[in-house]
Amino acid sequence: xxxxxxxxxxxxxxxxxxxxxxxxxxxxxxxxxxxxxxxxxxxxxxxxxxxxxxxxxxxxxxxxxxxxxxxxxxxxxxxxxxxxxxxxxxxxxxxxxxxxxxxxxxxxxxxxxxxxxxxxxxxxxxxxxxxxxxxxxxxxxxxxxxxxxxxxxxxxxxxxxxxxxxxxxxxxxxxxxxxxxxxxxxxxxxxxxxxxxxxxxxxxxxxxxxxxxxxxxxxxxxxxxxxxxxxxxxxxxxxxxxxxxxxxxxxxxxxxxxxxxxxxxxxxxxxxxxxx
Amino acid sequence: xxxxxxxxxxxxxxxxxxxxxxxxxxxxxxxxxxxxxxxxxxxxxxxxxxxxxxxxxxxxxxxxxxxxxxxxxxxxxxxxxxxxxxxxxxxxxxxxxxxxxxxxxxxxxxxxx
Numbered sequence: 563x564x565x566x567x568x569x570x571x572x573x574x575x576x577x578x579x580x581x582x583x584x585x586x587x588x589x590x591x592x593x594x595x596x597x598x599x600x601x602x603x604x605x606x607x608x609x610x611x612x613x614x615x616x617x618x619x620x621x622x623x624x625x626x627x628x629x630x631x632x633x634x635x636x637x638x639x640x641x642x643x644x645x646x647x648x649x650x651x652x653x654x655x656x657x658x659x660x661x662x663x664x665x666x667x668x669x670x671x672x673x674x675x676x677x678x679x680x681x682x683x684x685x686x687x688x689x690x691x692x693x694x695x696x697x698x699x700x701x702x703x704x705x706x707x708x709x710x711x712x713x714x715x716x717x718x719x720x721x722x723x724x725x726x727x728x729x730x731x732x733x734x735x736x737x738x739x740x741x742x743x744x745x746x747x748x749x750x751x752x753x754x755x756x757x758x759x760x761x762x763x764x765x766x767x768x769x770x771x772x773x774x775x776x777x778x779x780x781x782x783x784x785x786x787x788x789x790x791x792x793x794x795x796x797x798x799x800x801x802x803x804x805x806x807x808x809x810x811x812x813x814x815x816x817x818x819x820x821x822x823x824x825x826x827x828x829x830x831x832x833x834x835x836x837x838x
Numbered sequence: 839x840x841x842x843x844x845x846x847x848x849x850x851x852x853x854x855x856x857x858x859x860x861x862x863x864x865x866x867x868x869x870x871x872x873x874x875x876x877x878x879x880x881x882x883x884x885x886x887x888x889x890x891x892x893x894x895x896x897x898x899x900x901x902x903x904x905x906x907x908x909x910x911x912x913x914x915x916x917x918x919x920x921x922x923x924x925x926x927x928x929x930x931x932x933x934x935x936x937x938x939x940x941x942x943x944x945x946x947x948x949x950x951x
Contacts, residue, residue: 633910634909634910634913637910637913637914637916637917638913640917640920641913641916641917641920644888644917644920644921644923644924645920647924648920648923648924648927651924651927651928651931652927652930652931654931655927655930655931655934658931658934658935658937658938659934659937659938661938661941661942662934662937662938662940662941662942663941665938665941665942666941669941
């Protein structure tokens, strides 16, 4: 046998030996298992499936050692690949399920937080309103206390009523304020302006029954208007105060005596608290 | 004569079908394939391929049984089972992913933990 023939023989044998290489299925099975085993979700969520994949791969490896690249080895490797993929897929599924649950939890928490924030805002707004209300009421009480020192003050269902004697404010039959009235009225204006900013005022003029009713009516209107104008000039907002004349219609005392008539000649200021 | 021949062929064929041995493994694989189909694996792109493979392997396993290659048939049934199980898992994954996407409002990433 010549060397030449040997080389030809070797050339025939070597590729055959090389052909006895690892089957593609087994390579794939190894790679798949490696990937699954390296995946944290798979390791954590599907350890049983991963173990099953490992056993399938071991079986394929053993089959390869015993039988070489046989159809059965390839089948076993194929099965091992599918088992590794199964473990991976189930691990990912568990991740998705957890993500969905987290998202729901998170949304619920968000909604709760929003609700709590709204409640807190409402509570704080309510507290602020109550504080303002309490402050206004305190100011109103102080103003009435101040008024009580300079005029007769009484409480009625329609509000707090401040009565000013007509003789102090006006000369008989006149509707111009007396100079002596201004200091007292200035105090009234200050007290009204300092009181509850939500309150409204009505200035009501009254007369006794002497003289003609129409004239008394006109006089009471003019006097009420004069007082209102003075108060507006001295700090009471014009849109908070109105004037009206009631003439001799509502006497507080008998018109038969001089004292009674003096009491009936009066200006009343009604302080109406803000409607709640 | 001709009719007798055809009846004979038919009887043989029917008998062959009826008695085609189905191993327990193959029966289990067929059940899994049916489950995967019922879950709609053919409608889920990721799962459809695995389902097709499983069906193919069931047919192959049957052919191997008929040819009395029982060892290989058993492995083929196992292959069918592993593909069917994968198809089912892929359908479940698809559904879980969609549910997770729906649960997460767009633009808002849920905290990882």
